[in-house]
Amino acid sequence: MKILVINCGSSSIKYQLFDMTDESVLATGLVEKIGTESAMIKHEVPGAEEKVLISEILDHRVGMKKVLDLLMDKEEGVIQSADEVAAVGHRVVHGGEFFSRSVVIDSQVRQAIRQTIDLAPLHNPPNLLGIDAAQAQLPHATHVAVFDTAFHQTMPDYAYMYALPRILYQKYKVRRYGFHGTSHKYVSQRAAEFLGKPLADLKIISCHIGNGASITAVQGGKSVDTSMGMTPLEGLMMGTRSGDIDPAIVPFVIAKEELTIGEVSSMMNKHSGLLGVSGISSDMREVTEAMFDGNSQAKLAIDMYIYKIKKVIGSYVAAMDGLDVLLFTAGVGENASLIRERVCEGLSFFGIEIDKEENAIRKKEERRISTPASKVEVLVIPTNEELMIARETKELV
Numbered sequence: 001m002k003i004l005v006i007n008c009g010s011s012s013i014k015y016q017l018f019d020m021t022d023e024s025v026l027a028t029g030l031v032e033k034i035g036t037e038s039a040m041i042k043h044e045v046p047g048a049e050e051k052v053l054i055s056e057i058l059d060h061r062v063g064m065k066k067v068l069d070l071l072m073d074k075e076e077g078v079i080q081s082a083d084e085v086a087a088v089g090h091r092v093v094h095g096g097e098f099f100s101r102s103v104v105i106d107s108q109v110r111q112a113i114r115q116t117i118d119l120a121p122l123h124n125p126p127n128l129l130g131i132d133a134a135q136a137q138l139p140h141a142t143h144v145a146v147f148d149t150a151f152h153q154t155m156p157d158y159a160y161m162y163a164l165p166r167i168l169y170q171k172y173k174v175r176r177y178g179f180h181g182t183s184h185k186y187v188s189q190r191a192a193e194f195l196g197k198p199l200a201d202l203k204i205i206s207c208h209i210g211n212g213a214s215i216t217a218v219q220g221g222k223s224v225d226t227s228m229g230m231t232p233l234e235g236l237m238m239g240t241r242s243g244d245i246d247p248a249i250v251p252f253v254i255a256k257e258e259l260t261i262g263e264v265s266s267m268m269n270k271h272s273g274l275l276g277v278s279g280i281s282s283d284m285r286e287v288t289e290a291m292f293d294g295n296s297q298a299k300l301a302i303d304m305y306i307y308k309i310k311k312v313i314g315s316y317v318a319a320m321d322g323l324d325v326l327l328f329t330a331g332v333g334e335n336a337s338l339i340r341e342r343v344c345e346g347l348s349f350f351g352i353e354i355d356k357e358e359n360a361i362r363k364k365e366e367r368r369i370s371t372p373a374s375k376v377e378v379l380v381i382p383t384n385e386e387l388m389i390a391r392e393t394k395e396l397v
């Protein structure tokens with residue numbers, strides 16, 4: 001069975017085609033700058049050279065058509081007809097309170113995703129465009145929505161409610177939802193398998209530290225708390241997002257700088273975090289380099305970044321009254337040994353002790369970086385959100 005996985009942004013389509021008989025990847029790619037005359041498609045088939053095409057792609061529908069043309073290309077294609085794609089798994093960022101698991105998309109589901117646009121104005125509209133475009137090109141396939149928020153629907157009310165007037169929850173569903181659920185679910189399952197222990201017996205803290213970053217407390221396989229909130233802005237300091245700040249800063253800045261609400265929102269989402277504090281970049285590699293070159297703002301940015309991760313880990317040990325596994329995943333979590341080492345430093349009170357040499361080795365595989373004496377297993381688990389979406393989709397076909 002062949003399954004296409006799609007992750008649609010406002011001007012991009014990321015895709016991956018799987019053969020689910022052995023979960024192998026047949027093709028993967030990215031359409032960028034949709035809406036322009038010079039949109040770019042990067043298309044890769046394992047074992048072959050990457051193809052880069054530049055052409056006019058004015059909307060997602062045209063983008064999807066071009067992707068299918070590449071997949072079905074007479075000479076270099078990996079499928080012969082669109083009918084070979086049995087199902088399409090769509091990443092949908094916000095499922096509100098409607099969805100606690102993946103679902104086959106029908107008109108009611110579509111309607112519910114639309115109703116959630118208010119909660120995720122940046123993410124859900126392009127996700128819907130992707131669904132429409134794929135349904136138009138692949139009308140015979142089963143289309144499945146896999147939500148970032150679904151895994152976190154198990155959080156207890158005292159973890160997901162804000163201490164605001166109750167009316168805001170009743171009228172608008174203002175509450176914490178959490179994101180990256182597909183990733184947190186995947187890596188916690190992998191961690192249990194790696195250790196050969198039942199997930200049901202484990203208390204796990206999953207650190208998904210990429211450009212967007214969140215930490216989840218997973219107890220018995222269920223999310224019991226997570227650092228992102230109603231939107232992916234809450235929680236950790238990220239590449240360009242501020243994470244937690246005193247909310248009183250918002251009206252203060254609006255008044256002082258005469259900014260609009262939209263401008264302040266853009267400031268906190270796109271110009272803060274590592275980028276805002278370092279003044280250099282949102283990319284951890286570049287900020288780290290600048291720190292080693294003696295840049296004090298870069299050093300401060302990294303000190304803050306690490307300190308916040310530590311504080312969230314500490315609070316989740318309290319939330320679960322214990323900890324068996326601390327795991328790192330995503331771009332920074334999988335690659336930045338320095339960040340892992342410094343996060344784990346000073347967590348000895350919890351019995352966390354890592355093997356610095358093992359931690360420093362660079363390899364893209366699941367592994368343990370704690371010492372045999374460590375009371376907590378510390379793991380690096382590469383995430384694979386696309387594969388997880390393909391698996392969830394397969395289950396519903």
Ligand SMILES: Nc1ncnc2c1ncn2[C@@H]1O[C@H](COP(=O)(O)OP(=O)(O)O)[C@@H](O)[C@H]1O
Nearest residue numbers: 210211212239282283284285330331332335336
């Ligand atoms: N070798 C590395 N060392 C430090 N950071 C890295 C390394 N490789 C990738 N990263 C970081 O990972 C981040 C991207 O993570 P990723 O999970 O791919 O992000 P997203 O999917 O949210 O866009 C980048 O900011 C980059 O700095």
Ligand SMILES: CC(=O)OP(=O)(O)O
Nearest residue numbers: 179180211212213232
């Ligand atoms: C929800 C979210 O933060 O996603 P990403 O990491 O893709 O930005």
Ligand SMILES: [Mg+2]
Nearest residue numbers: 210211212330
């Ligand atoms: Mg990501």
